[in-house]
Amino acid sequence: MNLFQLFYRNRNGLSVVATWFLLFVGVALFFDFGGRIIDPYSDSTLQQLKLELREQPNDDSLKQQIRQRDQQVRQQYFRRKAFTWWGARLCLVGAVIVFLASRRLGPMSDPSQMQIRSGDPEPSDFHRKSTWGMSAVTVLVAACLMVAVLLQRNGQQDLSAALAASRAIEDSAVERNQADGGEAATAPPEIQSVMASVSAEEFASNWYRFRGPRGDGTSAMSSLDFRWDADTGEGILWKVPVECPGNGSPVVWGDRVFLASADETRRCVQSFSVTDGTLLWTKEVEHPDPTRPAVEVSEDTGYAASTMTTNGQLAFAIFADGLLVALDRDGNEVWLRDLGPLENIYGHASSLVLSGDRLIVQLDQGSKSDDASRIDVLDVATGDAVYSIAREVPASWSTPIVANRDGQDVLIACADPWVIAYNLSDGSERWRCAALRQDVGPSPVFSDQHVIVANESPGATAVRWGGTGDVTETHVDWTAEFSIPDTTSPLIVGDLVLMLTSYGTLAAYDADSGGDPLWETDYEDNFQASPTCFGDDVLLVGETGLCWTVRPSEDGCETITESNLGEDCVTSPAVANGKIFLRGREHLYCLGLQS
Numbered sequence: 001m002n003l004f005q006l007f008y009r010n011r012n013g014l015s016v017v018a019t020w021f022l023l024f025v026g027v028a029l030f031f032d033f034g035g036r037i038i039d040p041y042s043d044s045t046l047q048q049l050k051l052e053l054r055e056q057p058n059d060d061s062l063k064q065q066i067r068q069r070d071q072q073v074r075q076q077y078f079r080r081k082a083f084t085w086w087g088a089r090l091c092l093v094g095a096v097i098v099f100l101a102s103r104r105l106g107p108m109s110d111p112s113q114m115q116i117r118s119g120d121p122e123p124s125d126f127h128r129k130s131t132w133g134m135s136a137v138t139v140l141v142a143a144c145l146m147v148a149v150l151l152q153r154n155g156q157q158d159l160s161a162a163l164a165a166s167r168a169i170e171d172s173a174v175e176r177n178q179a180d181g182g183e184a185a186t187a188p189p190e191i192q193s194v195m196a197s198v199s200a201e202e203f204a205s206n207w208y209r210f211r212g213p214r215g216d217g218t219s220a221m222s223s224l225d226f227r228w229d230a231d232t233g234e235g236i237l238w239k240v241p242v243e244c245p246g247n248g249s250p251v252v253w254g255d256r257v258f259l260a261s262a263d264e265t266r267r268c269v270q271s272f273s274v275t276d277g278t279l280l281w282t283k284e285v286e287h288p289d290p291t292r293p294a295v296e297v298s299e300d301t302g303y304a305a306s307t308m309t310t311n312g313q314l315a316f317a318i319f320a321d322g323l324l325v326a327l328d329r330d331g332n333e334v335w336l337r338d339l340g341p342l343e344n345i346y347g348h349a350s351s352l353v354l355s356g357d358r359l360i361v362q363l364d365q366g367s368k369s370d371d372a373s374r375i376d377v378l379d380v381a382t383g384d385a386v387y388s389i390a391r392e393v394p395a396s397w398s399t400p401i402v403a404n405r406d407g408q409d410v411l412i413a414c415a416d417p418w419v420i421a422y423n424l425s426d427g428s429e430r431w432r433c434a435a436l437r438q439d440v441g442p443s444p445v446f447s448d449q450h451v452i453v454a455n456e457s458p459g460a461t462a463v464r465w466g467g468t469g470d471v472t473e474t475h476v477d478w479t480a481e482f483s484i485p486d487t488t489s490p491l492i493v494g495d496l497v498l499m500l501t502s503y504g505t506l507a508a509y510d511a512d513s514g515g516d517p518l519w520e521t522d523y524e525d526n527f528q529a530s531p532t533c534f535g536d537d538v539l540l541v542g543e544t545g546l547c548w549t550v551r552p553s554e555d556g557c558e559t560i561t562e563s564n565l566g567e568d569c570v571t572s573p574a575v576a577n578g579k580i581f582l583r584g585r586e587h588l589y590c591l592g593l594q595s
Contacts, residue, residue, distance in 0.1 A: 022094040045069055198311050207252045207574040207581075210307035210351035211530060215401040216445040217491045219575035222535035224549045228591045230566020237579065237590040238277035244268050246304035247528075248351065250583050252576040253312045256280070256329070257590075259583060260317035262303035264294050269308070269317050269327055274577070277590060281331035287323055288338060295321040295340070297347030300528075300570075307351035307399075307572075309359070314380060316359055320347045324361065326383060335383035339363060343372060349397040349441075355409055355424060358386060364396040364415045375400070375413060377427065387427045393418060396440040403446045405465060412444045412451055419444060419453045419463060434472045435461035435479075443489040443530075445497075447511060450477060452497055456486035460499065462514055478514030483507035489530040493538060496552055500531050500540065508552055521557045523548060528570040545569050545584065565589065 049065055056062060204213045204220075211217045228235030244261030251258050257272040267285040272278065297303055303320045310316065314334060318324045322340020327333060342348045343366040353360040359380050364373040373391040378384065396415035402424060403410050409424035416437050421430040437457045444453045454460040459481035467475040483505045491498040496518070497509045504525055507517040525542025532539045537560060540548045545565035551558045568585040575581075579592040 019094075022091060025090050025094065198313075202312065206254065206310075206312070207576045208311065209251060209309040209353055210249060210399050211443065211489065211532075211572060212575065215353065215399065215443065217489065217530055217532045217572070219532060219534050221575060221578060224534040224537040224539055224560070226591075226593045227549070227561040227563040228547070228565065228589075230545070230564050235563065235591050235594065237592050237594065239587050239589050240272065240277040240279065241586060242270070242583065242588050244304075245302060245585075246583070247300075247302045247349075247570055248304050248307040248583075249571040250574045250581045250588065251308050251310055251315075252574050252581055253310045256310075257574070257581055257588065258308050258310055258315045258317075259588060260304045260306070260308050260319070262319050264303065267304070267319050267323065269315065269325070269331070271315070271329075271331060272588060274579070274590070277588065283325075283327055283331040283333070285317070285319070285323060285325050285333075285336075287321065288336065292321070292341070295342070295347070298345075301347035301349055301397075303347070305347060305349035305397075309352040309354040311354055311380065316352050316354070316380075318348070318352055318361065320344075322348065322363070324352075324383070326380070337378070337383045339376060343370070344395045344397075346395075346397065346439075351399040353400055353402060354380065355402045355411075357381070358424065359383075360400060360402070360411065360424075362396070362398070362400050362413055364391060364393055364398075366395060368392055368394045368416075370394075373415065375411070375422075375427075377424075389422060389427045391415065391420075398440050399443040401444055401446065403451075412446065414440050414442075414444055414453050414455075416440055419451060419461075421451070431467045431469060431471045431475070433461065433463045433467075433470070433476065435463065435476070439486075441487045442485050445490050445492055447492055449512070452490055452492070452511075454484050454490050454499060456484050456501075459484045460490065460497070460509070460514065462497075462511075477512075480509050480514045480517070482517055483520055487528050491531045491533055491538065493533050493536070493552055496554070498531055498538065498552060500527055502527055504542070506531075506540065506550070506552075506557060508554075508557070510554075518554055519556050521550075529572045532573050532575065534575070539573060539580070541565075541569055541571075541573065541582065543568055543570055 049062060049069060052062055207213070207219075209215060212219060226235050230236070242259060242261060244266055245263055246259065246261035248260050252274065255274045257274055259270050259272070261268050261270065267287075269283045269285065271280040273280060295303070297320050301320070305320065306318050308315060308317045313329060315327050315329075316324065317327075318339070320342070322338060322342045324337040324339055325333060326335045339361065342363065348363075348365075350362040350364070357380050359378045361376045361378065363376060366372040371390070371392070373393050373395070375389040375391065377386045377388070379386055391413075393415035398414040400411055400413040403412060410430060411422040411424045413420055413422070414436055416439075417434045418432045419435050420432040422428065423430060435453050435458075436455050438455065440455050442454045444451055446452065450462040450464055452460065452462050459479055461479050462477045463471065464475040464477050480499075483499055483501050485499055485501050487502050488500045491500075492511060495511050497511050497514075499507045499509065501507075504523045504527060505520055506523065507520045509515070509517055523540060523542065525544055525546045527540065527542055529541040536551055538550050538552060540550065545567050547563040547565060549560040549563070551560055565582060565584055567587065569582060571583040573580050573582050579590055582589045582591065
């Protein structure tokens with residue numbers, strides 16, 4: 001007797017056993033829902049202990065209680081999650097057995113071909129009862145499978161919701177005060193008054209964000225007529241050590257330079273004097289959840305790859321674990337937000353963007369199917385959410401820009417495959433264009449005619465302003481595919497668009513027509529720093545500290561000066577008051593003409 005015959009002869013018994021099995025598993029899954037732990041972070045006891053720890057940060061016994069409770073709820077959560085996983089799959093196995101055992105398997109299952117004994121039902125009754133039985137089994141199988149699937153999906157959705165709730169509970173000074181019935185943390189009235197009076201001209205005259213006021217690498221200097229040399233000290237106005245590592249660029253406002261730094265165990269923000277590099281203060285930023293595991297980052301990215309932003313009264317920094325802090329001019333914490341954990345294979349690197357009273361945080365992460373990517377827009381004074389934009393994109397490392405079009409501020413953000421324009425006022429989408437693929441690092445730039453985006457694959461794209469909806473087929477004026485960067489961002493200089501690859505090729509394209517490069521020039525270094533414009537001159541900063549001042553035109557690229565910083569550099573320059581501020585691997589530099 002073969003296996004098929006054995007199954008055939010015992011199919012009725014198997015069907016009954018499998019049906020009862022399905023009932024048992026389905027009921028167990030259903031009642032499990034009532035007692036499940038939605039998420040380790042949502043445990044009320046754990047939350048209360050964390051709140052107490054913020055008031056008693058040096059209490060070692062509290063820390064031990066948090067660790068023990070955290071371990072308990074996590075173990076319970078994952079046990080129940082595993083139960084749901086196995087239950088769903090056991091339901092599927094049982095359903096397959098019931099289906100195979102209950103269906104007609106051939107002529108021998110047809111009662112018209114069987115010998116009818118006294119007392120047996122008529123064939124018509126047999127078919128009718130079989131049909132009813134099969135229908136009942138089908139309903140049972142469908143119900144059990146639906147319970148399993150809904151429980152599993154509901155658990156995943158509740159997990160996301162619980163993580164969001166957990167972040168809210170863990171939010172810095174706001175929640176610390178609210179837990180005691182106090183006022184929400186906010187900037188002091190005198191700071192709010194000054195912030196409200198910050199003019200557009202002040203923002204335009206300070207290098208307050210990544211790549212300057214417009215976010216496109218354009219400085220107010222009309223030329224770059226000096227060089228620097230680490231060996232002789234020429235052109236180096238001052239040089240100060242930076243103890244903690246970081247790949248974020250410096251930002252400058254008035255008489256202050258700000259830097260964010262971090263490693264696996266430490267996060268800090270520092271303020272230096274523009275005049276002589278004196279360290280004015282260092283603020284250590286502590287995570288509100290000491291049990292949170294350290295985030296994993298690549299060596300090239302590090303724990304502080306995002307460039308800060310400032311409005312002169314508050315300075316804002318974000319770290320690889322999603323911790324976002326606002327500090328006043330004296331280094332005092334005004335508010336703290338935990339926007340993590342962030343799922344990013346290299347580490348978070350998108351820089352912060354400030355526009356008026358709104359702080360913009362691009363948090364693309366995970367894969368497209370994770371539904372985890374978003375842009376958070378926060379109130380600068382309080383850190384409270386103004387709105388959040390859900391994005392159906394995977395992780396990216398690009399920094400958004402803000403452009404004013406027809407009197408409205410437009411937020412431009414990039415990730416595979418979209419460059420998307422949003423109304424900054426409410427986060428609504430204006431248009432999108434499928435122009436990018438893979439790991440998107442370069443930031444967009446804009447002119448009066450175009451938004452220009454680039455990534456090594458598929459290349460560069462110029463999207464014409466003015467569209468609505470999906471403009472992929474209607475508003476792409478040109479594309480380019482040679483010497484396109486994977487890390488650095490494009491630079492518009494007059495009628496040219498410059499692209500600098502990580503392996504050292506600078507290419508120029510016609511800003512109106514794109515196509516093939518007008519010319520390409522190679523430099524003997526690798527590049528992560530984006531090019532910066534000084535009138536007709538452009539500064540290129542190589543990874544080894546070699547620097548070139550070049551003057552591009554339609555006909556070619558002239559090298560004006562060559563300089564040497566004397567140490568590795570992967571950050572982009574900050575430019576203010578006729579000076580250049582560069583962060584090397586170990587030092588912060590101020591470069592300029594020496595009197």
